[in-house]
Amino acid sequence: MLRIVVLGAAAGGGVPQWNCGCTICSKARRENSGLISTQASIAFSRDGANWFLVNASPDLRQQLIATPQLHPDAGKLRHSPIAGVILTNGEVDAVAGLLSMREGSPFSIYAHRRVLAILKSNSIFNVLGEKNVLRHPIEVDLPFEPDLPDGSASGIEVLPFEVPGKGAWYLEGTAHPAGADGAGDTLGLRIADKASGQYFYFIAACARVTDDLEGRIRNAPLVFFDGTVWRDDEMIVAGLGQKTGQSMGHLSMSGDHGAIESLAGLDIARKVFLHINNSNPAWLKGSDERRALERAGWEIPDDGTEIKL
Ligand SMILES: [Zn+2]
Numbered sequence: 001m002l003r004i005v006v007l008g009a010a011a012g013g014g015v016p017q018w019n020c021g022c023t024i025c026s027k028a029r030r031e032n033s034g035l036i037s038t039q040a041s042i043a044f045s046r047d048g049a050n051w052f053l054v055n056a057s058p059d060l061r062q063q064l065i066a067t068p069q070l071h072p073d074a075g076k077l078r079h080s081p082i083a084g085v086i087l088t089n090g091e092v093d094a095v096a097g098l099l100s101m102r103e104g105s106p107f108s109i110y111a112h113r114r115v116l117a118i119l120k121s122n123s124i125f126n127v128l129g130e131k132n133v134l135r136h137p138i139e140v141d142l143p144f145e146p147d148l149p150d151g152s153a154s155g156i157e158v159l160p161f162e163v164p165g166k167g168a169w170y171l172e173g174t175a176h177p178a179g180a181d182g183a184g185d186t187l188g189l190r191i192a193d194k195a196s197g198q199y200f201y202f203i204a205a206c207a208r209v210t211d212d213l214e215g216r217i218r219n220a221p222l223v224f225f226d227g228t229v230w231r232d233d234e235m236i237v238a239g240l241g242q243k244t245g246q247s248m249g250h251l252s253m254s255g256d257h258g259a260i261e262s263l264a265g266l267d268i269a270r271k272v273f274l275h276i277n278n279s280n281p282a283w284l285k286g287s288d289e290r291r292a293l294e295r296a297g298w299e300i301p302d303d304g305t306e307i308k309l
Contacts, residue, residue, distance in 0.1 A: 002193045002309040003045045006301040007063040008038030011228050011277040012093040024283050039093045040275040046155050050083045050148050060097030080105045084146045087111035088187040090118040102127040108134045117178035159190040164207040166249030198309040204275040207249045209262035218266045227273025230280045230289050260296045271298045
C-alpha cells in the first residue's frame with residue numbers, strides 16, 4: 001500500500017503570503033479560515049514507518065509539527081521517520097526546507113545533477129554534512145529505488161522524467177552552476193509500490209501537456225498536477241506583478257490547453273491540484289472557478305490530507 005500525505009498545496013509564498021494584501025491572502029489572514037495553506041510538498045510511505053518527502057518547502061518545520069505521521073518515534077531521544085527527500089527542481093519553494101533538517105539526523109537527498117549543482121554552489125547547504133546526508137544523483141527516465149536508513153531496499157520505485165518547464169527563476173540571467181544543458185531542471189515523478197503495483201504521479205510544475213506526458217499519465221490512479229494559476233494573466237490583471245503563468249513555466253488550470261482541458265479525456269481516477277498560487281481564485285470554496293474544477297473531477301487538498309492507494 002502507498003500512503004501519501006499532502007503537507008501543503010500552495011505555490012511560492014503560501015496562503016497568505018507575508019507581504020500580500022490580495023483578496024485571498026486578506027481573507028485567509030482575517031478569518032483564519034480553511035484558506036490557509038503551506039507551500040507545496042508531499043510525503044509518501046509504503047510501510048507507514050519510513051517516509052519520503054517530495055521537495056522540502058520553506059514551511060517544512062511547520063508542516064512536520066502538524067503531521068503526526070512524521071513525528072519522532074515515542075521514547076526516542078533523536079529520531080525522524082523521514083528517510084529521504086526527492087527534489088524535482090531547484091526553486092526556493094522546493095529546497096529551502098532542507099535547511100530545517102540540519103540537526104544531525106541521517107537522511108538521503110535524491111535530485112538531478114543540475115539541482116545537486118545548485119545545492120553544492122550554495123555553501124549554506126553545507127549545514128547538511130555529507131557524513132549524515134547523502135546526495136544521490138538521479139537521471140531522467142532511469143528508475144531508482146530509494147534506500148531505507150538501514151541500507152535495505154524500500155520497495156518503492158521512483159521514475160523521474162522530463163517535464164516542460166523552466167529553471168529556477170533566481171538563476172535567470174546568470175550562469176547555471178551545472179552549465180547550459182537544460183534537461184533535468186523540471187522533473188515529474190512516477191512513484192510506485194513494487195509489491196502491489198499501485199502508483200501515482202507528482203507533476204507540480206508543468207508548462208504544457210505534451211503527447212509524451214499524456215501517454216504516461218493516462219489511466220493513472222492518482223495525479224498531483226501543477227495548479228499555479230487559474231488563467232495565464234491573472235497576476236497582471238490583479239495588479240500583483242508582471243509575470244504570466246507561462247513566463248514562470250506553469251500552464252493555467254483553465255482555458256484552451258489548460259490543465260483541466262488537457263487531462264479531461266485521460267481516465268485519471270483522482271486528480272489533485274498542487275502548487276496553487278495565492279492569486280488563484282479557485283482557492284475560494286464556492287467560487288465559480290472552484291465549482292468548475294470540482295465539476296471536472298479535480299480537487300484542491302487541505303494541508304494534512306492523507307490518500308491511500
Ligand atoms: Zn495574495
